[in-house]
Each structure stands twice: as C-alpha cells, then as structure tokens.
Amino acid sequence: xxxxxxxxxxxxxxxxxxxxxxxxxxxxxxxxxxxxxxxxxxxxxxxxxxxxxxxxxxxxxxxxxxxxxxxxxxxxxxxxxxxxxxxxxxxxxxxxxxxxxxxxxxxxxxxxxxxxxxxxxxxxxxxxxxxxxxxxxxxxxxxxxxxxxxxxxxxxxxxxxxxxxxxxxxxxxxxxxxxxxxxxxxxxxxxxxxxxxxxxxxxxxxxxxxxxxxxxxxxxxxxxxxxxxxxxxxxxxxxxxxxxxxxxxxxxxxxxxxxxxxxxxxxxxxxxxxxxxxxxxxxxxxxxxxxxxxxxxxxxxxxxxxxxxxxxxxxxxxxxxxxxxxxxxxxxxxxxxxxxxxxxxxx
Amino acid sequence: xxxxxxxxxxxxxxxxxxxxxxxxxxxxxxxxxxxxxxxxxxxxxxxxxxxxxxxxxxxxxxxxxxxxxxxxxxxxxxxxxxxxxxxxxxxxxxxxxxxxxxxxxxxxxxxxxxxxxxxxxxxxxxxxxxxxxxxxxxxxxxxxxxxxxxxxxxxxxxxxxxxxxxxxxxxxxxxxxxxxxxxxxxxxxxxxxxxxxxxxxxxxxxxxxxxxxxxxxxxxxxxxxxxxxxxxxxxxxxxxxxxxxxxxxxxxxxxxxxxxxxxxxxxxxxxxxxxxxxxxxxxxxxxxxxxxxxxxxxxxxxxxxxxxxxxxxxxxxxxxxxxxxxxxxxxxxxxxxxxxxxxxxxx
Numbered sequence: 073x074x075x076x077x078x079x080x081x082x083x084x085x086x087x088x089x090x091x092x093x094x095x096x097x098x099x100x101x102x103x104x105x106x107x108x109x110x111x112x113x114x115x116x117x118x119x120x121x122x123x124x125x126x127x128x129x130x131x132x133x134x135x136x137x138x139x140x141x142x143x144x145x146x147x148x149x150x151x152x153x154x155x156x157x158x159x160x161x162x163x164x165x166x167x168x169x170x171x172x173x174x175x176x177x178x179x180x181x182x183x184x185x186x187x188x189x190x191x192x193x194x195x196x197x198x199x200x201x202x203x204x205x206x207x208x209x210x211x212x213x214x215x216x217x218x219x220x221x222x223x224x225x226x227x228x229x230x231x232x233x234x235x236x237x238x239x240x241x242x243x244x245x246x247x248x249x250x251x252x253x254x255x256x257x258x259x260x261x262x263x264x265x266x267x268x269x270x271x272x273x274x275x276x277x278x279x280x281x282x283x284x285x286x287x288x289x290x291x292x293x294x295x296x297x298x299x300x301x302x303x304x305x306x307x308x309x310x311x312x313x314x315x316x317x318x319x320x321x322x323x324x325x326x327x328x329x330x331x332x333x334x335x336x337x338x339x340x341x342x343x344x345x346x347x348x349x350x351x352x353x354x355x356x357x358x359x360x361x362x363x364x365x366x367x368x369x370x371x372x373x374x375x376x377x378x379x380x381x382x383x384x385x386x387x388x389x390x391x392x393x394x395x396x397x398x399x400x401x402x403x404x405x406x407x408x409x410x411x412x413x414x415x416x417x418x419x
Numbered sequence: 420x421x422x423x424x425x426x427x428x429x430x431x432x433x434x435x436x437x438x439x440x441x442x443x444x445x446x447x448x449x450x451x452x453x454x455x456x457x458x459x460x461x462x463x464x465x466x467x468x469x470x471x472x473x474x475x476x477x478x479x480x481x482x483x484x485x486x487x488x489x490x491x492x493x494x495x496x497x498x499x500x501x502x503x504x505x506x507x508x509x510x511x512x513x514x515x516x517x518x519x520x521x522x523x524x525x526x527x528x529x530x531x532x533x534x535x536x537x538x539x540x541x542x543x544x545x546x547x548x549x550x551x552x553x554x555x556x557x558x559x560x561x562x563x564x565x566x567x568x569x570x571x572x573x574x575x576x577x578x579x580x581x582x583x584x585x586x587x588x589x590x591x592x593x594x595x596x597x598x599x600x601x602x603x604x605x606x607x608x609x610x611x612x613x614x615x616x617x618x619x620x621x622x623x624x625x626x627x628x629x630x631x632x633x634x635x636x637x638x639x640x641x642x643x644x645x646x647x648x649x650x651x652x653x654x655x656x657x658x659x660x661x662x663x664x665x666x667x668x669x670x671x672x673x674x675x676x677x678x679x680x681x682x683x684x685x686x687x688x689x690x691x692x693x694x695x696x697x698x699x700x701x702x703x704x705x706x707x708x709x710x711x712x713x714x715x716x717x718x719x720x721x722x723x724x725x726x727x728x729x730x731x732x733x734x735x736x737x738x739x740x741x742x743x744x745x746x747x748x749x750x751x752x753x754x755x756x757x758x759x760x761x762x763x764x765x766x
Contacts, residue, residue, distance in 0.1 A: 149528025
C-alpha cells in the first residue's frame with residue numbers, strides 16, 4: 073500500500089510534458105523541462121528530479137513563475153552576456169543561458185552568461201553536461217534561499233549553493249562534478265522527518281545552533297567540512313552566492329525569497345554559466361582523451377573509487393531498466409495534478 | 420633556545436629579495452616573489468609563505484627553476500590566452516598570467532589564461548586579490564603532486580588542488596576564498612611529526628589506507644568532507660586538476676613531479692587564471708557595495724562568524740605589529756642560505 077512504485081522514464085516525461093503544456097508552457101519548454109527533470113531522476117538525484125514538478129506547477133498557477141516568459145538577453149562583451157529569465161521556469165532559462173555561453177566560448181574562447189530574474193533551475197549538472205557534450209568545459213553556479221549556517225555561526229544564512237564542472241570524455245559521458253556546498257541537501261532532513269530516522273552526526277544544527285541528529289529539531293545545515301573544516305564549505309557557498317546574486321543584481325543569502333514560502337512571490341534567482349573552449353589552451357586538442365586516461369587511472373586505484381558523474385551513470389543504467397522510483401507521497405501529488413489539469417494519467 | 424623569533428616583514432622581504440637576486444633573478448621578479456611570500460606570511464599562511472623560499476632557491480640552484488625564464492604568451496581568442504611560464508618562479512608567472520586575464524576581461528568581459536610549464540605558485544589568493552583590487556572578480560586554480568586519497572580509495576592520488584575566488588569590497592580588502600580541497604595541508608602533518616603531536620580525526624590515512632591520527636603513520640590526506648562526504652572534496656580536486664593539468668597540456672594526479680623529490684626535475688605545473696568584469700553583468704555597478712552589505716550581514720550573525728579573507732586580515736594586523744614568527748628550523752635554513760649566497764644577514 074505504501075510501496076514505492078517504479079515508473080518508466082518515458083511515461084513520466086510524457087506526463088510531465090502534458091502538465092506543463094496544460095499550465096500554459098510552450099511545447100518546447102514543456103519538453104525541455106520535463107525531460108530535464110526525468111533525466112535528473114534517472115541520475116538518482118531525486119531531490120532535483122520529477123519530484124520538483126508539482127512545485128513548479130503550483131508556482132505557475134500561483135503566478136510567480138511565468139509559463140511564457142519574455143527573456144531579455146543583452147550581449148555585454150565578446151565573452152559576456154546578461155540573460156534575464158523573465159521569471160520563467162529556471163530549467164529552461166538555464167539551458168538557454170548555457171547555450172549562449174557555449175556560443176560565446178566558440179567566438180571568444182570563453183563565455184560567461186549571468187542569469188537574472190529566474191527561478192529554481194534544478195540540477196546544474198544538466199547545463200555543464202550540455203557544454204561538455206558540445207566539446208567544451210562547462211562551469212555553472214546557482215544559489216538558493218538560506219538553510220546553511222556559516223562556520224562558527226548558529227543560524228541558517230546561506231543556501232546550499234552548488235557548483236558544477238563538466239569535461240568532455242572520449243568514449244564516455246561527460247565527467248561531471250555537481251555538488252551542494254553543504255554536506256547533505258535539506259531534502260534528506262525532510263525524508264528523515266517523514267521516516268522518523270536519525271540524522272548522521274555533524275550535518276545539522278537545532279534552533280539554538282547546537283549540533284543535532286534529531287531530524288525534527290534540525291533548523292539549519294552545517295556547511296561541507298562539518299564542525300572542524302566547515303569554514304571551507306561556508307566560504308565556497310558565500311562566494312557562489314556573490315557570483316549568482318549580487319553580480320547579477322539579485323539578492324543574497326537570507327534575503328532570497330524562500331522556495332517553499334509564499335508561492336505568489338517571485339523568486340528572483342541568479343546564476344552564472346561559463347563555457348570554455350579547450351582548443352584555446354595548450355592541451356585542448358587531446359583533452360577528451362586525457363580525461364579518458366584519468367578515468368582509467370581512477371579505475372586502477374585500490375578501493376572502489378568512482379569518477380565524478382559515475383554514480384549518476386550507474387543509477388541511470390539501473391533506472392532505465394527498472395524504472396524511476398515514485399514514493400507514495402509523490403504519487404499522490406501526481407494524481408492530484410493529473411485531476412486538476414485534466415491530463416492523461418500516469419500509468 | 421628553540422624560541423620562535425619574530426621578524427619585521429620589511430627586513431624579511433629585503434632578505435628574500437637579495438637571495439633571489441643572488442641566484443640570478445631579475446630585480447623585478449626578486450621583489451615580486453619575495454614580497455608575495457612575505458605577504459602570505461603576513462596573512463598567517465605559513466605553509467605558503469617565506470618558509471618556501473629556501474625550496475625555490477634550492478630548485479634554482481639545482482636547475483629545475485629558471486631564474487630568468489622566457490615566457491611565451493599566445494593570445495588564442497578575445498578572452499583567452501596560453502601563458503607558458505618557461506619553468507620560472509611560479510609566483511611571478513601567476514601574477515603575470517592573472518594580469519593578462521585582467522586585461523582580457525577589460526576587453527572581452529571575461530578573460531581566462533591557462534598557465535603551463537610553470538612551478539609552485541604559492542597561495543593563489545595572491546592572484547585573485549590582485550584582480551579584485553583592480554575592480555574585477557578573480558578566480559584561480561592550481562594543482563599539486565599527489566598526497567590526497569580519493570573518496571573510497573586507500574592511496575594518495577590527487578594534490579591538495581586549491582580554488583580561490585575574490586571580490587572587490589567597497590571600503591575594505593577584497594573578500595577572498597583561498598582553500599585547499601583537502602581538510603588540512605600536508606604541511607600540518609609535517610609539523611605534527613616534528614612536534615610529536617597527534618592529528619585530528621578523519622583527515623589522514625596510513626600506508627594501508629586506514630584512518631590514522633598518528634602523524635608518523637600518515638601516508639595520505641582525506642579530501643574535504645572526510646570519511647562521509649569526502650566524495651565532494653575529491654571530485655572538486657579532480658576537476659581542478661583537469662582545469663590545470665590536461666587543459667594546459669600538463670600532467671595530472673600522481674603523474675605530477677613531486678615538489679620535494681628530485682630537485683633537478685622540472686615541475687611542469689599548470690594553472691588557470693580567470694578575471695571577470697562585473698560591469699558586464701546586471702549587478703556590476705553596485706557589486707563592491709553589495710559585498711560590503713554582505714560583510715555587514717555576516718557581522719550581525721550570531722556566533723563569531725568571519726568573512727572569507729578575514730582570518731588573513733586579522734593575522735596581518737597582528738603580524739605587522741609583532742613581526743612574522745620564524746621557527747628555529749626555518750631560521751637555520753635562512754642562515755644557511757645567507758652564508759651560501761653571501762647576502763646581508765637577516766636581523
């Protein structure tokens with residue numbers, strides 16, 4: 073009865089696409105965003121996958137995400153541009169911003185596109201992999217509302233502000249780092265609350281700023297590095313916030329509109345997409361082959377060492393066979409949106 | 420007798436400069452490099468400060484660092500260039516490479532300069548701060564020979580590969596992140612060996628890949644994030660290695676010539692210097708003021724929260740007053756090089 077279902081990824085993508093069309097998105101955006109969320113679920117990143125679609129639908133219905141945004145793109149230099157996402161779906165805007173960065177990189181050697189007036193853009197590894205599949209090095213940053221306490225602090229201040237870097241990989245999928253700058257995502261705390269599990273040590277603080285393993289008492293996350301080395305995760309999160317917020321004229325830290333607060337309020341999120349043309353550098357012509365050599369060297373390491381992106385590849389292979397797991401809570405949301413929008417039900 | 424001396428920073432810089440001139444460096448390089456090492460010591464980063472000068476001198480004498488390098492700079496695009504450091508002092512090459520990235524950023528909006536055929540470049544916060552003092556955002560990466568085990572691995576494979584990001588800060592020194600991607604630098608293990616101290620938990624592995632707190636048994640460092648979340652520090656270190664080594668035609672991971680191995684062997688290190696012109700982005704005109712607001716918000720945080728770069732500013736204020744601490748072992752090396760090169764002794 074509370075069993076986890078497994079759903080074929082194509083069916084899930086079709087269902088997501090029809091929902092996004094039903095709330096007014098263009099066919100192209102609906103396909104892009106539903107496909108990206110399902111791809112993220114295939115990678116095993118459930119915190120940023122199809123489970124986020126109901127939230128996007130709710131924000132479109134509440135008016136804080138525009139289903140047909142007007143992008144405003146301003147080229148500001150041979151290698152730079154500002155991409156105003158017009159409060160549309162952040163996933164679609166981020167793909168377009170990275171595509172522009174890729175075009176700039178082809179022209180100028182490197183391209184940097186600032187994203188502004190946007191919304192939640194999902195897993196940023198989507199965009200760096202797009203660049204890497206195009207033979208470029210992709211680097212992406214985004215920021216989020218506050219849930220992480222600074223090192224030596226007691227109260228949430230920064231988001232889980234991630235960094236992603238992806239490289240072309242001869243004979244394989246791009247090598248891709250995509251990491252939050254906290255030890256775990258807040259989503260993991262939510263899961264532990266639902267299942268009444270304890271949290272691992274050294275990852276959360278309670279309302280008084282004391283370390284806690286009680287998921288229900290957790291009020292903030294600890295930055296990557298924990299109690300002793302969290303100054304590193306904290307400082308990285310802060311610099312990423314500056315690259316995404318203030319650089320693009322958007323807010324920072326605890327001034328960012330909460331994702332799960334008032335759904336009628338604009339998020340106004342920023343991001344930074346960078347693409348770099350390897351052929352402008354001394355090792356560019358052989359880079360993808362060298363990356364394959366690095367992968368071989370990693371395979372020869374003692375222990376069960378993985379390369380960045382390998383856990384996602386493994387999850388994808390399994391989930392393409394067995395389907396994407398859908399928790400009962402998510403299934404209920406899916407059915408509710410199916411009814412509300414009158415779309416074909418997900419089988 | 421084994422007391423730590425405190426030496427005035429100006430005297431130390433003059434001494435370092437005279438040593439570098441004595442081994443054949445130009446007046447300008449001698450001043451730049453000695454000044455940078457002393458500045459790093461002022462920041463309290465003793466692992467990358469004046470304590471490294473004897474090593475640079477030894478490598479110049481052994482022939483693996485060129486005192487009068489021939490740089491080869493190739494402009495490869497409006498925003499990119501390759502900077503061949505000609506096996507000269509990495510500190511001087513990195514300053515020059517970042518200066519070029521700054522010039523490209525003024526022209527193209529963003530500049531990326533790949534550094535190749537270079538040597539140890541010290542604390543990379545030197546270069547990002549140079550960009551930030553010029554009103555730009557500075558981003559820098561370098562790599563190092565292997566001492567960090569990959570997550571789930573048992574043997575050293577990657578360097579402590581650092582990342583630095585610096586922002587202009589209205590009314591203050593640049594906000595600057597400069598962090599290794601391991602929890603601690605290897606230097607800290609060396610110190611613990613010398614002083615027979617135990618290591619903190621979760622930062623080192625022994626020859627068999629088991630966690631150890633015995634400094635003498637330590638054979639590898641654990642990446643940032645420790646046993647549970649070290650996949651993040653590991654993946655970040657690996658991507659930085661790719662940006663510095665393979666992208667620039669240089670080696671990666673355990674193929675990099677060791678710093679403290681055969682001193683006649685070229686290091687052939689790479690790096691990547693990026694400068695970004697804030698004025699090409701929506702928030703650029705007010706960025707330095709917004710950074711000052713972020714600093715104010717950090718000061719209002721409960722706890723004793725610091726901004727990135729604040730520990731260095733505090734150390735500098737103290738060390739400008741009290742002098743730079745010189746350990747007896749370093750003092751002996753200083754006196755030895757003074758005799759060997761016939762320079763005026765450090766008082």
